[in-house]
Amino acid sequence: MKINAGRHNMQDFTYVNKTEIHFGHDRIQSELRPVLERFGKRVLLTYGGGSIKKNGLYDQVKDLLGGFDIFELSGIAPNPKIDSVREGQKIAKAENVDVILAVGGGSVIDASKVIGSAKFYEGDPWDLVINPSLRKEIDQVPVVDILTLAATGTEMNYGSVISNPETNQKLGTYGPKSPAVSFEDPELTYSVSKWQTAAGAIDIMSHLFEQYFDNAANKDVQDGLKEGIMRADIKWADTALQEPENYDARANLMWASTMALNGIVGLGNENGWTVHPIEHEVSAYYDITHGVGLGILTPRWMQYVLSAETAPKFAQYGRNVWHLTGDDDMTVAKAAIQKTYDWIKSLDVPMTLPEVGIDSDEHFQAMAESAVKVGQLDKHAYVSLQPSDVVKIFEASMTTEGFEA
């Protein structure tokens, strides 16, 4: 186990992000129609399991869109499945839609972005997930979204994560376009459950960790941006759980979700992600909530990769995010990891794999091998991991051993 490739300068980067954000109270009321009209009249409306019908958003959107030709794809599930994309592809082609209006959280928007490409692809859209470079060669229907969950950052980036239950695969794919326009109304997240609010806050934090613990050194601007978003996420997650209708809490979490993963904070990075590829295996095998899985795995990963070599970065995190003091990096680093564990636990989520129903090591080896392969954890992780290392992280996730209560 070693830190990959030493410590380098900020890497060269190219950055552009054309997503237009409309943030604030009920912007859709006056702006949804003119925004959609930029793209056309034939709208594929995508959404999930019906929560938008319960809270009135579905009716509001339908009312606002009188005169548009609306085709619907509903039932897009968490950890969105390739079957939803296939269904969307059929509708998009058959109805020749001009724009996709995605109303929901990460799953709905992720699936919609891939449907946007699939309209212009003749084969099975799973090809576009396995081989994202195919998407560069073809057009992509613009996606307008109304975000209802602060978590994944998909509202302002190029990525999607799609699952294939037949093959136990959960993979990332990237298209040439980020959403054209994203409406972010913090009030639309007032009705998000405590469970999903906590999972979202953990997902945001994990996105920041994945980009923070990186081997390109001295990226202080980007490190500072991430530390600032982390402090805001930590500060407001608890408030959002206690006071679901606190505007400041919901606004900070929503904007944190966007800023954590619109590409900006990871510019100049050298290595790839670690905990997400590992968690994706767990979600693919057991269909658990992504953010909850991250919350279980992250503190164990931190403990496992902590070493004399990584301690200074973990100590920087402790000092700038948790305001820890003290000169000894290893002591501060360990305290920062415990703080991380305590914060996740304070959000009232399961802290071990058995608590989410994973009580045997039956798939550990297969999940570990796949995580290393898909995430290239042996080559491109912050700290190189082999399948045997990932198995140990799974094993450590079976109990609370190693952490203070």
Add this chain to the structure above:
Amino acid sequence: MKINAGRHNMQDFTYVNKTEIHFGHDRIQSELRPVLERFGKRVLLTYGGGSIKKNGLYDQVKDLLGGFDIFELSGIAPNPKIDSVREGQKIAKAENVDVILAVGGGSVIDASKVIGSAKFYEGDPWDLVINPSLRKEIDQVPVVDILTLAATGTEMNYGSVISNPETNQKLGTYGPKSPAVSFEDPELTYSVSKWQTAAGAIDIMSHLFEQYFDNAANKDVQDGLKEGIMRADIKWADTALQEPENYDARANLMWASTMALNGIVGLGNENGWTVHPIEHEVSAYYDITHGVGLGILTPRWMQYVLSAETAPKFAQYGRNVWHLTGDDDMTVAKAAIQKTYDWIKSLDVPMTLPEVGIDSDEHFQAMAESAVKVGQLDKHAYVSLQPSDVVKIFEASMTTEGFEA
């Protein structure tokens, strides 16, 4: 004197920024031609006083652009003058240019953006400065820039500041387009003088202050972003002065300049800027270096507006940026202001107005009145200022009284 309009939530905002950033070592060598070809063959090449001829960049650019039709506008001065814009307008119209290639710092890029609009305007381009809304009605020639100074952030925003020596006016104007593509090569700033490096670092810091001290409360994500950029700016400015060819120092300052003023960190803000409008008057009357003027005025402004009401925000700044400890906000706030003064002074720049040649109060009243009028400091500043307040800030800037040596 009062804080304007109480403490409110994060304000609604719309954000989009389509500038494409190419950051890193010598990206122009392989990318400048294909980037310009996107827009056309007729290029208006704009630059300043000839430093790019001394350091070889001019020759490199000309060599790279064989086959393009190049028209040149040189001599764009610091605090760029409307006459340069007028000259650029003539060339842009006469030669029907497709794209402007701005090679330089803030002044060259600022002027080029307004020239981009002036090509499509029949009158005097000073109209476009006085009344920026005229620019929304007309097209704008795309600007590609090669940044040679880390300071203003113009490389990724919509603004320009143009001076009119005849009327002693220095005014901001905004166009509908930010630069199409910005090349940011930290190595191009290796030859920037200590004076300009210091002024640039102070300008970056001031941009962050102008957006940080704001009456919309609980914007913790944005506050955290700014605090992080501040820490990076503070950390690396001194290194850049001592080791002009330190890549990490130049890279952090360059990316800090962009991130401080590409719009992101000020989203959701409620009030306008204060110290910039005041400094613009000083630069308009005395043509001093903008960043140096900001360095003199900023600590006096901070002391002047510090009160029981503003102390908590200054204390937040002290704790998160300077790692100050202690529970009493006023004590921490005062220490943070002294830290700010010390940091600016450590950059080896003048700390009083007499040191930049302003040794009488002759224009204080006129400058104060104009600053309040142009900046609407009585209505929209963080803390409301009348001309008499601004005069007091000028008076305090005559000596080092009130600060520890």
